[in-house]
Structure formats: structure tokens, C-alpha cells
Amino acid sequence: MICLGIESTAHTLGIGLVDGKRVLANERRLYKPKAGQGILPRAAADRHAEVFGEALASALAKSGVSLRDIDLHSFSRGPGIGQCLRVSCCAAKFLASKYRKPIVGVNHCQAHLEISSGLLSMRDPLYIYVSGANTQLIVKNKRKGGPLFSVLGETLDMGLGNLFDVFAREAKFGYPHGSEVAKLAEKGSYYPLPYTVKGMNFAFAGLLTSAVRSLSSHSREDACRSLLETSFSELCEASERALCLTGKREVIVCGGVAQNKRFCEMLTMMCEPHRARFGAVAPEFNADNGAMIAYAGIVEYARRGADPLRGLSPDGYWRIDQIF
Numbered sequence: 001m002i003c004l005g006i007e008s009t010a011h012t013l014g015i016g017l018v019d020g021k022r023v024l025a026n027e028r029r030l031y032k033p034k035a036g037q038g039i040l041p042r043a044a045a046d047r048h049a050e051v052f053g054e055a056l057a058s059a060l061a062k063s064g065v066s067l068r069d070i071d072l073h074s075f076s077r078g079p080g081i082g083q084c085l086r087v088s089c090c091a092a093k094f095l096a097s098k099y100r101k102p103i104v105g106v107n108h109c110q111a112h113l114e115i116s117s118g119l120l121s122m123r124d125p126l127y128i129y130v131s132g133a134n135t136q137l138i139v140k141n142k143r144k145g146g147p148l149f150s151v152l153g154e155t156l157d158m159g160l161g162n163l164f165d166v167f168a169r170e171a172k173f174g175y176p177h178g179s180e181v182a183k184l185a186e187k188g189s190y191y192p193l194p195y196t197v198k199g200m201n202f203a204f205a206g207l208l209t210s211a212v213r214s215l216s217s218h219s220r221e222d223a224c225r226s227l228l229e230t231s232f233s234e235l236c237e238a239s240e241r242a243l244c245l246t247g248k249r250e251v252i253v254c255g256g257v258a259q260n261k262r263f264c265e266m267l268t269m270m271c272e273p274h275r276a277r278f279g280a281v282a283p284e285f286n287a288d289n290g291a292m293i294a295y296a297g298i299v300e301y302a303r304r305g306a307d308p309l310r311g312l313s314p315d316g317y318w319r320i321d322q323i324f
């Protein structure tokens with residue numbers, strides 16, 4: 001089965017083509033806000049719509065697939081920025097109705113999880129999902145009738161990616177913020193900053209305020225190192241607690257921040273004494289992308305069938321533990 005997946009929850013327009021479990025194409029086009037600015041929803045949505053045709057043509061050319069060969073259409077229905085979500089929803093609904101093919105609206109967070117466990121061949125992992133807006137510890141439920149996923153722990157204020165972005169904006173770094181913080185951190189030394197873990201939940205607001213204030217008395221490199229080490233340690237502690245509670249033998253880190261090498265190194269160390277297998281997919285599948293939407297589209301179509309075209313609309317606040 002060939003599925004076309006369209007992603008547009010935030011700054012990335014992604015077009016992915018997946019045949020079964022094989023990724024045929026994964027085109028990404030990024031909206032970049034001006035230095036010092038966050039995402040402007042209208043500007044991001046306009047940009048996604050503008051480059052959509054070219055990105056789709058490129059994905060089809062690279063995969064050798066024609067629009068008529070596609071068996072299933074999927075799009076990121078939420079969570080995300082409303083105006084951006086409308087782009088993938090409209091495009092997928094148009095293509096599905098024109099070619100009379102089934103359509104599935106998928107949860108963006110679930111898509112990160114599905115492509116990771118699929119490509120890493122892990123059956124029942126503990127997921128550490130770390131992106132700009134979301135930071136959660138998640139497990140997939142086996143029993144039917146309840147939610148498909150449970151969130152065991154999560155951020156009480158902001159996502160890990162947003163923590164780095166806001167810090168980088170305050171410190172007047174260039175774009176992309178997260179990678180700039182990671183680069184500078186490699187040259188820095190650690191000093192203590194506020195650390196907040198409550199059971200399997202964690203918080204970053206106090207850490208952010210202190211890290212920004214500490215820039216007046218510490219170098220940027222040291223501030224970045226300390227910010228990363230502290231926030232990653234919070235995640236490691238909460239994840240280890242979740243690992244002990246669930247008795248899982250596999251751990252996956254996924255989402256945009258999963259591309260950070262130091263974080264993966266720390267999680268590998270956390271997993272070792274528990275003899276848990278640790279894995280993260282290649283960066284192109286951890287960043288927001290269309291292949292993961294196509295991947296999750298196939299999984300969800302097999303599980304619950306197609307969505308009705310009429311009335312299918314984005315849901316900007318769709319949590320992963322609200323999938324039934």
C-alpha cells in the first residue's frame with residue numbers, strides 16, 4: 001500500500017511517500033521566521049501553500065510514483081497551529097476526493113512514535129517524545145476500549161524545544177535556535193541551575209529564567225552547557241522512573257530534540273543498568289516530516305479504517321492520549 005502523507009503543523013511543510021514500511025520520498029520545506037521572532041501563523045501557512053506544488057512534484061519525481069498510484073492519503077490533523085494545519089488538511093482532502101481514495105487524519109505526535117518504532121523494529125518501547133511544544137513520556141496501550149496511548153509524565157509548563165528557542169532568542173542567537181545552543185554547549189562548562197522533577201513530570205520555567213539571568217555573569221558557552229545538562233538530566237530522571245515502573249525493555253527518544261547527540265548519550269547511559277535497548281531514528285525522521293505522517297496513516301488505516309471526508313477538519317489541541 002502506497003500512502004502520501006502531508007505534514008504542516010508548524011514551521012515545516014513535509015510531503016512523504018511510504019510503501020508498506022519503506023520510505024520512498026521525504027521532501028521538507030521550512031518556513032524560517034526573521035531573527036528574534038517566533039512563528040507567525042499566517043506567514044507560515046502562506047509559505048506552506050506557496051511551496052506545496054513544487055514539494056509534491058519533487059516527492060513524486062524522486063519516488064517514481066504518480067498520483068494515480070497512491071492508495072491512501074494522510075495528513076497531520078493536529079496538534080499544531082490552526083492556520084498551518086489547514087494547508088495539509090485542504091490538500092489531502094482535495095487529492096483524496098479527486099482520485100477517489102481513502103483518507104486518514106493522523107495525530108502528529110503519534111506519527112513521531114510510529115515511524116520510530118517501525119524503523120527501529122521495536123515492539124513495545126517507552127517513548128520519550130521531545131519537540132518544541134511537547135515533552136512527554138508515553139506508552140502504547142494493548143487493551144482495547146480505552147485510549148491508544150497513555151502519558152506517564154510530561155512538562156508542566158513548556159516543551160524542551162521551546163525552552164531552547166526562548167533562551168536563544170533572549171541571548172540574541174541566530175536561527176535555528178536549538179542547534180546553535182547545542183553547538184555552543186559543546187565548548188562550555190557546567191554550573192548548577194534550578195532543577196524541577198515532580199514524580200514523572202518536570203518543569204523548565206524556573207530553569208529558563210535563571211539561565212537567562214546567568215548570562216550576565218557567565219559565558220554563552222557555559223550557560224548553554226548548563227541549560228542542556230540540567231534539562232536533559234530532568235528528562236533522564238523522570239524517564240528512568242517510568243522505565244522502572246513499566247518494566248519496559250526498549251526506550252525510544254523521538255521528536256525534534258531527539259537529534260541532540262548529548263541527550264542520546266545521556267539516555268544510553270540511563271538505559272544501560274536496566275538492560276533496556278535504546279534507539280533513535282535518523283535526524284530526517286525526527287524533524288517534522290511527511291514520511292512519518294504517511295507511516296502513521298498506514299498504521300491507523302489498518303487499525304480503524306478511513307475517516308469520512310465530510311466534516312474532517314484540523315484539531316489544534318488533539319492530545320496523544322485522546323486517540324481512541
Ligand code: FE2
Binds near residue numbers: 112256288
Ligand atoms: Fe513534531
